[in-house]
Amino acid sequence: xxxxxxxxxxxxxxxxxxxxxxxxxxxxxxxxxxxxxxxxxxxxxxxxxxxxxxxxxxxxxxxxxxxxxxxxxxxxxxxxxxxxxxxxxxxxxxxxxxxxxxxxxxxxxxxxxxxxxxxxxxxxxxxxxxxxxxxxxxxxxxxxxxxxxxxxxxxxxxxxxxxxxxxxxxxxxxxxxxxxxxxxxxxxxxxxxxxxxxxxxxxxxxxxxxxxxxxxxxxxxxxxxxxxxxxxxxxxxxxxxxxxxxxxxxxxxxxxxxxxxxxxxxxxxxxxxxxxxxxxxxxxxxxxxxxxxxxxxxxxxxxxxxxxxxxx
Amino acid sequence: xxxxxxxxxxxxxxxxxxxxxxxxxxxxxxxxxxxxxxxxxxxxxxxxxxxxxxxxxxxxxxxxxxxxxxxxxxxxxxxxxxxxxxxxxxxxxxxxxxxxxxxxxxxxxxxxxxxxxxxxxxxxxxxxxxxxxxxxxxxxxxxxxxxxxxxxxxxxxxxxxxxxxxxxxxxxxxxxxxxxxxxxxxxxxxxxxxxxxxxxxxxxxxxxxxxxxxxxxxxxxxxxxxxxxxxxxxxxxxxxxxxxxxxxxxxxxxxxxxxxxxxxxxxxxxxxxxxxxxxxxxxxxxxxxxxxxxxxxxxxxxxxxxxxxxxxxxxxxxxxxxxxxxxxxxxxxxxxxxxxxxxxxxxxxxxxxxxxxxxxxxxxxxxxxxxxxxxxxxxxxxxxxxxxxxxxxxxxxxxxxxxxxxxxxxxxxxxxxxxxxxxxxxxxxxxxxxxxxxxxxxxxxxxxxxxxxxxxxxxxxxxxxxxxxxxxxxxxxxxxxxxxxxxxxxxxxxxxxxxxxxxxxxxxxxxxxxxxxxxxxxxxxxxxxxxxxxxxxxxxxxxxxxxxxxxx
Numbered sequence: 001x002x003x004x005x006x007x008x009x010x011x012x013x014x015x016x017x018x019x020x021x022x023x024x025x026x027x028x029x030x031x032x033x034x035x036x037x038x039x040x041x042x043x044x045x046x047x048x049x050x051x052x053x054x055x056x057x058x059x060x061x062x063x064x065x066x067x068x069x070x071x072x073x074x075x076x077x078x079x080x081x082x083x084x085x086x087x088x089x090x091x092x093x094x095x096x097x098x099x100x101x102x103x104x105x106x107x108x109x110x111x112x113x114x115x116x117x118x119x120x121x122x123x124x125x126x127x128x129x130x131x132x133x134x135x136x137x138x139x140x141x142x143x144x145x146x147x148x149x150x151x152x153x154x155x156x157x158x159x160x161x162x163x164x165x166x167x168x169x170x171x172x173x174x175x176x177x178x179x180x181x182x183x184x185x186x187x188x189x190x191x192x193x194x195x196x197x198x199x200x201x202x203x204x205x206x207x208x209x210x211x212x213x214x215x216x217x218x219x220x221x222x223x224x225x226x227x228x229x230x231x232x233x234x235x236x237x238x239x240x241x242x243x244x245x246x247x248x249x250x251x252x253x254x255x256x257x258x259x260x261x262x263x264x265x266x267x268x269x270x271x272x273x274x275x276x277x278x279x280x281x282x283x284x285x286x287x288x289x290x291x292x293x294x295x296x297x298x299x300x301x302x303x304x305x306x307x308x309x310x311x312x
Numbered sequence: 313x314x315x316x317x318x319x320x321x322x323x324x325x326x327x328x329x330x331x332x333x334x335x336x337x338x339x340x341x342x343x344x345x346x347x348x349x350x351x352x353x354x355x356x357x358x359x360x361x362x363x364x365x366x367x368x369x370x371x372x373x374x375x376x377x378x379x380x381x382x383x384x385x386x387x388x389x390x391x392x393x394x395x396x397x398x399x400x401x402x403x404x405x406x407x408x409x410x411x412x413x414x415x416x417x418x419x420x421x422x423x424x425x426x427x428x429x430x431x432x433x434x435x436x437x438x439x440x441x442x443x444x445x446x447x448x449x450x451x452x453x454x455x456x457x458x459x460x461x462x463x464x465x466x467x468x469x470x471x472x473x474x475x476x477x478x479x480x481x482x483x484x485x486x487x488x489x490x491x492x493x494x495x496x497x498x499x500x501x502x503x504x505x506x507x508x509x510x511x512x513x514x515x516x517x518x519x520x521x522x523x524x525x526x527x528x529x530x531x532x533x534x535x536x537x538x539x540x541x542x543x544x545x546x547x548x549x550x551x552x553x554x555x556x557x558x559x560x561x562x563x564x565x566x567x568x569x570x571x572x573x574x575x576x577x578x579x580x581x582x583x584x585x586x587x588x589x590x591x592x593x594x595x596x597x598x599x600x601x602x603x604x605x606x607x608x609x610x611x612x613x614x615x616x617x618x619x620x621x622x623x624x625x626x627x628x629x630x631x632x633x634x635x636x637x638x639x640x641x642x643x644x645x646x647x648x649x650x651x652x653x654x655x656x657x658x659x660x661x662x663x664x665x666x667x668x669x670x671x672x673x674x675x676x677x678x679x680x681x682x683x684x685x686x687x688x689x690x691x692x693x694x695x696x697x698x699x700x701x702x703x704x705x706x707x708x709x710x711x712x713x714x715x716x717x718x719x720x721x722x723x724x725x726x727x728x729x730x731x732x733x734x735x736x737x738x739x740x741x742x743x744x745x746x747x748x749x750x751x752x753x754x755x756x757x758x759x760x761x762x763x764x765x766x767x768x769x770x771x772x773x774x775x776x777x778x779x780x781x782x783x784x785x786x787x788x789x790x791x792x793x794x795x796x797x798x799x800x801x802x803x804x805x806x807x808x809x810x811x812x813x814x815x816x817x818x819x820x821x822x823x824x825x826x827x828x829x830x831x832x833x834x835x836x837x838x839x840x841x842x843x844x845x846x847x848x849x850x851x852x853x854x855x856x857x858x859x860x861x862x863x864x
Binding site for chain 2: 207208209211212213214215216217218219222227230231306307310312
């Protein structure tokens with residue numbers, strides 16, 4: 001079953017690479033014109049195109065690109081002529097650092113609030129936490145980001161407003177500089193996970209084994225955590241994983257607001273410069289993130305389900 | 313143990329319970345008095361809606377979500393008034409001093425935890441003992457009630473254990489804190505007869521061994537007769553009659569009690585057609601297998617159904633009864649063998665059958681609730697086959713709908729424009745019958761159609777089917793595990809075991825000795841209305857006569 005999932009994942013990635021390549025090559029204009037700008041004459045453009053390999057037929061270019069990626073080589077940036085691999089490594093590290101930092105706050109908090117909401121459902125707490133998280137998810141993230149910037153870093157001065165980390169930034173410094181964007185991401189991703197935790201648990205409360213636990217004299221908290229939660233993991237894990245993917249892929253706006261050198265910034269810059277190899281590389285990494293995280297969700301669903309883990 | 317000044321362990325006085333639905337409160341239980349001494353077993357009998365389960369858990373001071381005690385109710389357990397006790401006081405009692413055994417162990421065990429951990433949970437959480445002590449006790453109890461592999465079976469998850477064993481494991485779980493009182497809520501209703509008798513034996517051994525008091529809830533009189541010292545008969549939340557078990561069986565006073573006792577007296581009246589005639593359905597040496605199983609589930613199954621004949625197929629769950637129906641209807645094409653309908657060879661896959669062939673064989677299912685679309689009106693449910701098979705529309709269809717409703721004894725004016733949710737279980741099953749009749753079939757497969765119904769209602773359905781057979785020359789194939797139904801309605805009986813037919817023939821021949829040994833086991837496992845029946849059977853089996861359950 002697992003081998004099948006992995007195979008399907010690889011197939012998906014392959015299909016995505018094709019789509020990315022086709023979409024990028026259908027865009028009007030090309031890198032040669034973009035680089036030459038005002039100096040573009042038909043001759044210089046043609047020469048540069050030949051130099052960059054843009055005159056080759058599309059399928060050759062695609063196979064070249066794919067072959068390079070399979071060997072771990074994402075190609076050369078057109079914008080500055082440097083190997084994409086040099087920059088990509090730190091960018092990916094920065095993005096994943098921020099995503100994991102945000103997740104380490106958001107996931108436990110969401111689970112905790114969701115469990116409490118299920119325990120005290122329809123109480124004042126339940127309603128308040130619902131309204132607050134729903135409002136934060138309904139507000140555009142750049143707006144949440146600017147509000148937090150204003151309050152925490154400009155007015156109170158507790159945290160830096162820019163997340164300009166470098167290679168030589170220490171780990172603790174890195175944490176301090178990314179705390180604010182991590183908080184923004186927590187606010188915008190928590191509602192979904194919390195509500196799913198609450199719903200998945202409440203969904204199970206009508207089951208006979210929950211009534212049985214009550215008739216065995218178990219405390220309410222234990223019934224929720226020990227009897228309902230273990231059976232609710234599958235839907236919760238799926239939502240958590242989708243949100244993790246969002247934390248990696250969807251942070252572009254937040255990275256731009258805080259001038260954080262992550263993958264999102266890199267992509268935005270590359271689009272502005274028509275640096276297609278970089279755009280392709282970023283898109284492919286985003287796609288791979290989704291595929292890998294969904295694979296992890298499938299594996300976790302199996303691990304948390306005794307019926308699948310211990311067949312008859 | 314608290315000092316017990318009162319004579320009774322449990323005293324329920326004037327217990328009234330109401331439930332909230334359709335935006336108002338309905339009475340569920342209307343003032344029941346009930347007393348129980350230590351070590352005594354009380355049977356609660358009644359049909360669905362009688363309030364027996366509600367009273368059962370009320371003995372724990374518990375009401376289901378949306379229900380509550382009415383003022384004036386009193387439930388005193390060992391000196392503690394439960395209707396006014398705090399949640400915490402009641403929580404300490406539950407599981408520790410009053411335990412509960414649910415109808416479906418498969419649903420009541422948490423699928424995420426091992427059986428033995430669910431056993432030890434009460435012990436540890438109520439502070440009765442440590443986990444290690446509970447483990448040791450569980451293994452000891454499992455071996456006392458003769459579970460297979462008592463030292464290791466507890467370390468399995470619920471889905472890895474058969475239904476009968478799970479039910480026994482739950483009985484053991486109820487004992488984990490050595491309670492004074494156990495509520496058994498229909499603990500054997502979902503089991504085959506051969507498994508039921510083993511679970512009943514377990515329950516009796518345990519109750520005797522630990523001198524535990526018990527409330528035994530069931531709709532099956534013969535079962536309660538084996539277990540209880542006293543019996544209370546309930547109806548619509550009222551107490552109908554209360555008496556010592558033997559007196560209740562020998563000399564019921566109330567009419568309602570008598571009618572419950574008399575349910576099993578129905579006998580089919582239609583005379584079957586001659587066996588010389590052409591069979592309606594002929595199943596030719598069928599061997600069948602599901603795509604994902606390694607071995608066939610049916611081996612060389614071969615039988616015929618003739619006009620006006622009712623053929624009953626009996627066997628435990630997993631014996632292949634329903635698979636046989638799937639092969640006949642073309643849902644599962646067989647590996648070998650074939651199906652003939654009215655002398656014509658049927659394509660093995662229903663996709664390849666003609667409308668004429670499809671309409672001739674219809675099916676009625678066990679759960680009417682899941683077999684009819686809750687969002688369609690009765691008119692649409694029954695009318696669909698009329699337009700699909702027979703092309704009827706307009707006035708003609710309306711006339712036929714009225715006829716069909718008359719046939720199933722439901723007023724067309726009242727019911728045609730209602731939704732299934734507005735009907736009772738028996739009425740829904742009647743609608744399923746009308747839908748099958750609408751196709752104008754020659755042959756109907758009835759798959760456990762009465763097993764989800766109360767006995768009085770089930771009897772009404774059987775009478776209806778009998779009359780329809782008479783009027784419309786129908787042939788029935790009756791799949792059931794209930795031998796009382798077989799006695800009532802069958803002409804011929806087929807006994808199945810693990811995918812094979814072990815015995816078939818006329819009812820009188822199959823049900824009379826000498827039997828095949830498996831038929832003997834099935835027949836002897838059906839509880840009789842005699843309090844001594846179980847002692848006799850267990851003694852016979854202990855002396856080595858007969859075979860054990862085949863399912864496990």
